[in-house]
Amino acid sequence: MPRTLKSFALDSVDREIIEVLLHDARISMKDLANKVKLSAPSVSERVERLQERGVIRRFTIEVDPASLGYDLQALVRIKPLPGKLQVVQKLIEDTPEFSECSKVTGNDCFIARLHVFTISQLDQILDRISRSAELNTSIVKAQTIRNRLPPF
Amino acid sequence: MPRTLKSFALDSVDREIIEVLLHDARISMKDLANKVKLSAPSVSERVERLQERGVIRRFTIEVDPASLGYDLQALVRIKPLPGKLQVVQKLIEDTPEFSECSKVTGNDCFIARLHVFTISQLDQILDRISRSAELNTSIVKAQTIRNRLPPF
DNA sequence: GATGAAACGTTCAGAGC
DNA sequence: GCTCTGAACGTTTCATC
Numbered sequence: 001m002p003r004t005l006k007s008f009a010l011d012s013v014d015r016e017i018i019e020v021l022l023h024d025a026r027i028s029m030k031d032l033a034n035k036v037k038l039s040a041p042s043v044s045e046r047v048e049r050l051q052e053r054g055v056i057r058r059f060t061i062e063v064d065p066a067s068l069g070y071d072l073q074a075l076v077r078i079k080p081l082p083g084k085l086q087v088v089q090k091l092i093e094d095t096p097e098f099s100e101c102s103k104v105t106g107n108d109c110f111i112a113r114l115h116v117f118t119i120s121q122l123d124q125i126l127d128r129i130s131r132s133a134e135l136n137t138s139i140v141k142a143q144t145i146r147n148r149l150p151p152f
Numbered sequence: 153m154p155r156t157l158k159s160f161a162l163d164s165v166d167r168e169i170i171e172v173l174l175h176d177a178r179i180s181m182k183d184l185a186n187k188v189k190l191s192a193p194s195v196s197e198r199v200e201r202l203q204e205r206g207v208i209r210r211f212t213i214e215v216d217p218a219s220l221g222y223d224l225q226a227l228v229r230i231k232p233l234p235g236k237l238q239v240v241q242k243l244i245e246d247t248p249e250f251s252e253c254s255k256v257t258g259n260d261c262f263i264a265r266l267h268v269f270t271i272s273q274l275d276q277i278l279d280r281i282s283r284s285a286e287l288n289t290s291i292v293k294a295q296t297i298r299n300r301l302p303p304f
Numbered sequence: 305g306a307t308g309a310a311a312c313g314t315t316c317a318g319a320g321c
Numbered sequence: 322g323c324t325c326t327g328a329a330c331g332t333t334t335c336a337t338c
Contacts, residue, residue, distance in 0.1 A: 010220070018215060025177050025211040028313055040314070042324050055219045059177040060299075062209040063170060068162070068304040075256055075263050093297065101297040104227055104290035111227050111263075111290065115302045138256035138263065145245065145253040147212075150267045152220040180332060191306050192333070306338080313332070320325075 010055070013038065015152060017046055018055070022149060025059045062147070065099070070115040072122060073140040076129075077108040084132040085109065091129055097121075108136070162207070165190065167304060169198055170207070174301060177211045214299070217251070222267040224274060225292040228281075229260040236284040237261065243281055249273075260288070 016036045020027060033043040050056045065073065080088040092098050092112055101112040116122045126135055168188045172179060185195040202208045217225065232240040244250050244264055253264040268274045278287055 018213070021213045022215070023210065023212070025213050029315095030313060039325050041316080041326090044314070045323085053219065054216050057214040057216045058175065060175070060212060060214055061170070061173045061177050062212055063174070063301055064206050064209045065302065067205065067207045068302075070302060073254075075254060089296065096300070097302045098297055099300045099302060101295070102225075102227060102290075102292045103294040103296055104292055106288075106290040108290065110296075112297070136258075138254075138258040138260065140254045140256055142255040143253070144241065144255055144262075145250055145264070148248070148251045149215055150217065150220075150222060150249045150251060181334095182332060193307090193335085194305050196333070197305090308337095309335090311332100311334075313330100315330075316328090318326090321323085 010152065014046060014050060014055075017043065017050070018149070018152075021047070021056070021059075065115045069117055072116045072119065073143075074114045074116070074122060075138045075140060076110075076112050076114055076126070077136040077138075078110040078112060078129065079108050079134040079136075080110075081132055081134070088129065088133045091132065095125060095129075097125055113140075162304065166198060166202060166207075169195065169202070170301070170304075173199070173208070173211075217267045221269055224268045224271065225295075226266045226268070226274060227290045227292060228262075228264050228266055228278070229288040229290075230262040230264060230281065231260050231286040231288075232262075233284055233286070240281065240285045243284065247277060247281075249277060261285075265292075 013036050017032065020032055020035055029040045029044045029047070032047075033040040036043060038046075047056070078088060078092070088110070089103075092101050092110060097114050097116055098112050099115055101110055103109065104111055114122070114125065116125065122137075126137060129135060165188050169184065172184055172187055181192045181196045181199070184199075185192040188195060190198075199208070230240060230244070240262070241255075244253050244262060249266050249268055250264050251267055253262055255261065256263055266274070266277065268277065274289075278289060281287060
């Protein structure tokens with residue numbers, strides 16, 4: 001049986017709060033309170049508890065890499081050569097152009113997202129890593145879903 | 153030549169503002185102003201301009217899927233069967249458990265991130281898609297980098 | 305880009321359900 | 322336990338320089 005929502009004690013108001021904050025994290029507690037039909041202090045307290053419980057990890061901004069000139073985005077599957085796992089992991093972490101990296105099961109070991117200005121910059125970064133790993137690179141043509149929250 | 157920062161007219165103060173907001177998007181304009189050694193109205197205006205220019209896409213919260221019970225995360229490479237591209241894309245979009253989906257070059261067509269409660273739920277979702285596409289699924293064991301912003 | 309005043313939002317104590 | 326009210330306190334905004 002899938003775990004139910006009850007076991008996390010998130011009621012419908014908490015869910016509404018999260019939905020609203022996902023779209024506008026700087027909304028005033030007063031306006032948020034109006035939306036969920038509660039008083040400002042109550043909502044403020046709920047938001048604090050959601051943070052304490054780790055449901056809300058942080059308040060942040062979504063920055064558009066393209067607006068900073070990062071016109072090229074790639075997803076790279078990375079399979080370290082025997083004995084090179086630690087080296088490769090550190091290499092990825094030390095390359096700031098990687099914005100995401102997941103350690104996964106299967107034939108690959110890491111799947112990482114890379115943002116660069118140009119193809120030659122991509123080439124440079126991948127050449128460096130390919131000394132320690134087998135790579136499989138896919139250029140991102142479009143992002144059809146971004147940062148969507150599953151139902152809860 | 154890689155595009156320089158000048159062409160985007162982001163000065164060092166704008167960069168500082170973005171760095172701070174990435175970590176705390178609810179900081180008051182007054183405190184943010186102190187950090188970057190400017191007055192509150194000036195900073196407020198800069199933040200507005202960054203939004204208008206699309207550098208800041210939105211103010212949002214980072215929600216921890218695990219805290220909602222989503223204990224299982226997978227990255228799925230999806231290669232639609234001939235003529236099934238549209239069907240598959242719609243299927244992914246209509247499955248709310250997919251939190252991200254990138255359309256990519258290469259042998260696969262989509263690479264998508266999936267959040268589920270249980271293995272059997274994963275099985276169900278993938279079975280449905282596998283009628284229209286070849287799948288290659290990797291379970292995420294750890295996320296070593298998350299939502300990092302490349303240098304700018 | 306800064307200042308200062310007015311408008312607005314948040315927080316806290318106290319009380320009620 | 323969770324919520325509300327009202328007043329004190331802090332923040333944002335706007336006109337002005």
